[in-house]
Each structure stands twice: as C-alpha cells, then as structure tokens.
Amino acid sequence: MTEAASLPEDTGDVRAVLIEWYESDHRDFPWRRTTDPYAILVSEVMSQQTQLERVEKAWTAFLDRWPTVADLAAAERGAVVSFWSDHRLxxxxxxKYLHTAAQQVLDEHDGEFPTSPTALRSLQGVGPYTANAVASFAFNEGNAVVDTNVKRVLYRAFDVPDSDAAFEDTAAELMPEGASRVWNNAIMELGGVACQKTPRCDAAGCPWREWCHAYQTGDFTAPDVPTQPEFEGSRRQMRGRVISVLKEYDELPLDTLGPRVRVDYSPDGEYGRAWLRELLSDLEADGLVETDEHDGETTAQLRQ
DNA sequence: ATCCCGTCTG
DNA sequence: CAGACGGGAT
Structure with missing residues (x-):
C-alpha cells in the first residue's frame, strides 16, 4: 500500500472540498437525475466511447422507445442495432451487449437489477468500470470507479504511478465510505471539466489546487492513452456502413449492398464479393448480421 | 489530422 | 496481454 502514502494527511479535507465543489455546480445530465439502474446502465454503455454531449439526445430517445428493461429485453436485436446506428453511437x-444484458436481467434475475458490482459484472458488456458506475449511481453501493478521467486526476494531483493497481488502490483509499454515488460523480466531473488533457485548474475552480502535485510543479503530463489507427477507409468504417445500409432494407443481395458500402466496389475487383463476404462473416460472427442463399444468390440482412 | 476510451476476443 | 471496435467534434 505504498500508493496510499502519496495521499495528503488531511484526506478528510480533500474529500470534503471535492464533494462541495461538485454539489455547488456540475453539468446537469439527465441520467444524473434518476436512480433507475436500467436508465443508468443505458447511459453508461452509451458513454463508454462517446462524448457525453452526443449521448444526451440518444439516451432520451432510447428510454422513450424502450422505457424499461423488460421493454428492451422484448425488442428485436435488429431494432436496437438500427437505433444505435441511426443515432451515430x-x-x-x-x-447487442445492452440488449443481451436486458435479457439476462429478465431471465437470470427475475427482472430485478443486481445491485452489487460483482453481480452487475456478469451482465454482457458490463466490465469493472460500468459495474461500479451502475452500483454507485443507482444504489450508492459501488466501489471507486477508475476510468481515464480518474487516472489522469490521481496521476497529476497525487503523483500516483501509472499502473492499474496503484490507481485502484489510491482511488479506493480516497473514496469516502458509503458515498460512492456523489464521490464517483464528483471525481469524474473533476476530470471532465477541470483536469482535462488541457487543464483548466483556475477557470474551473479546481478544489484540489492546494494539494495538487501538477499544479505546484507545472507538469501536467497525463498517463499515455494509445492512439487509434486512422478511421477513414478503415475496416471499422466499412462495418459501420454495412450496418447503416442494412438497417434500411429487409434483405439485400451482395452486389447491391457492395456499391452502397464503397463506391469502388466491383464484384470481381479488389473490393468485391470476396472482400464483402469476409467483412460480412465477421459481422455474422459478432451476431449483428445474417447471410442467406436464395437461388444461388447470397443476401445479407440485420440479424433479428 | 487528432482526440475521445471500456469491454470483449483470441 | 494485444488488438479490434464508430464516428462526431474540433
């Protein structure tokens, strides 16, 4: 536990000022006004790789369409995937994970959401972060969340070494007992609006300036985040286009689908049937797409 | 062109 | 443990 030693002596003050800072003013996202675990799970899954500002409209529309976990469980998978694609999520x-998780809640938990991080973790698409987020925001029963916001804050403020174990230990040490709801909201909000990649310490009125190692040294280095390969022209972009095209049709022959995915599609060319079949077989393995044979012709559609 | 960033699969 | 996974904002 050498990591905890890097925390200030007056941990009580450190905790109190952050909670005070959060409660006095924070972004008013709609999922912060509910304790419905289903609604919170939806917001967390949407937020996993999508900016919060873009999530807001999609979240409202999603809950309007499938208001309860039972509604989502009863939906067709293709409808949920179409919704996702329509809203550019x-x-x-x-x-697919969210749909499966809803069915798990119905089938394996009698329609009642699990409340502990460990039990939540068994739901499809729910990893350590999301399990603690839902347990915290719905039930105030989570452990300290460790996402990249939290890592950046701890790394800068308390000089915590860039290792997952150190971040987890320090985050756990710092969280006030029985206050996971407000605490996890507050520390992620700090990372989101003050301790961003480009810090806004004074502008955001960061409550930790007097303790912050980075603020005192001027070294605002942050833990490395791996950079992604280019998106334009990527396989991921083509997968997205296949879904986007298929959601508009019941069923489409390969040579009709192909040109709508890429303009340079030609059946026997470099980007032709062989290329498209290979792409579709991955999407099929992912459970997102189905292919069929009719009179020797291959067709594709969203999996229901 | 670069940023965002948690979970699953192999 | 490494690599795959979308697409908008800036």
Missing amino acids: GYNNRA
Whole structure:
C-alpha cells in the first residue's frame, strides 16, 4: 500500500472540498437525475466511447422507445442495432451487449437489477468500470470507479504511478465510505471539466489546487492513452456502413449492398464479393448480421 | 489530422 | 496481454 502514502494527511479535507465543489455546480445530465439502474446502465454503455454531449439526445430517445428493461429485453436485436446506428453511437456491438444484458436481467434475475458490482459484472458488456458506475449511481453501493478521467486526476494531483493497481488502490483509499454515488460523480466531473488533457485548474475552480502535485510543479503530463489507427477507409468504417445500409432494407443481395458500402466496389475487383463476404462473416460472427442463399444468390440482412 | 476510451476476443 | 471496435467534434 505504498500508493496510499502519496495521499495528503488531511484526506478528510480533500474529500470534503471535492464533494462541495461538485454539489455547488456540475453539468446537469439527465441520467444524473434518476436512480433507475436500467436508465443508468443505458447511459453508461452509451458513454463508454462517446462524448457525453452526443449521448444526451440518444439516451432520451432510447428510454422513450424502450422505457424499461423488460421493454428492451422484448425488442428485436435488429431494432436496437438500427437505433444505435441511426443515432451515430458507434460500436454496434454495444447495442447487442445492452440488449443481451436486458435479457439476462429478465431471465437470470427475475427482472430485478443486481445491485452489487460483482453481480452487475456478469451482465454482457458490463466490465469493472460500468459495474461500479451502475452500483454507485443507482444504489450508492459501488466501489471507486477508475476510468481515464480518474487516472489522469490521481496521476497529476497525487503523483500516483501509472499502473492499474496503484490507481485502484489510491482511488479506493480516497473514496469516502458509503458515498460512492456523489464521490464517483464528483471525481469524474473533476476530470471532465477541470483536469482535462488541457487543464483548466483556475477557470474551473479546481478544489484540489492546494494539494495538487501538477499544479505546484507545472507538469501536467497525463498517463499515455494509445492512439487509434486512422478511421477513414478503415475496416471499422466499412462495418459501420454495412450496418447503416442494412438497417434500411429487409434483405439485400451482395452486389447491391457492395456499391452502397464503397463506391469502388466491383464484384470481381479488389473490393468485391470476396472482400464483402469476409467483412460480412465477421459481422455474422459478432451476431449483428445474417447471410442467406436464395437461388444461388447470397443476401445479407440485420440479424433479428 | 487528432482526440475521445471500456469491454470483449483470441 | 494485444488488438479490434464508430464516428462526431474540433
């Protein structure tokens, strides 16, 4: 536990000022006004790789369409994936996970959401972060969340070494007992509006300036985040286009689908049937797409 | 052109 | 543990 030693002596003050800072003013996202675990799970899954400002409209529309976990469980998967694509939420697998998770709640938990991080973790698409987020925001029963916001804050403020174990230990040490709801909201809000990649310490009135190692040294280095390969022209972009095209049709022959995915599609060319079949077989393995044979012709559609 | 960033699969 | 996974904002 050498990591905890890097925390200031007056941990009580550190905790109190952050909670005070959060409660006095924070972004008013609609999911911060509910304790419905289903609604919170939807917001967390949407937020996993999508900016919060873009999530807001999609979240409202999603809950309007499937207001309860039972409604979502009863939906067809294709409808959920179509919704995801319509709202440009990316990562279509997450729509599938959410749908599966809803069915798990119905089938394995009698329609009642699990309340502990450990039990939540068994739901599809729910990893350590999301399990603690839902347990915290719905039930105030979570452990300290560790996402990249939290890592950046701890790394800068308390000089915590860039290792997952150190971040987890320090985050746990710092969280006030029985206050996971407000605490996890507050520390992620700090990372989101003050301790961003480009810090806004004074502008955001960061309550930790008097303790902050980075603020005192001027070294605002943050833990490395791996950079992504280019998106334009990527396989991910083509997967997204396949879903986007298929959601508009019941069923489409390969040579009709192909040109709508890429303009340079030609059946026997470099980007032709062989290329498209390979792409579709991955989407099929992911459970997002189905292919069929009719009179020797291959067709594709969203999996229901 | 670069940023955003948690979970699953192999 | 490494690599795959969307697409808008800036």
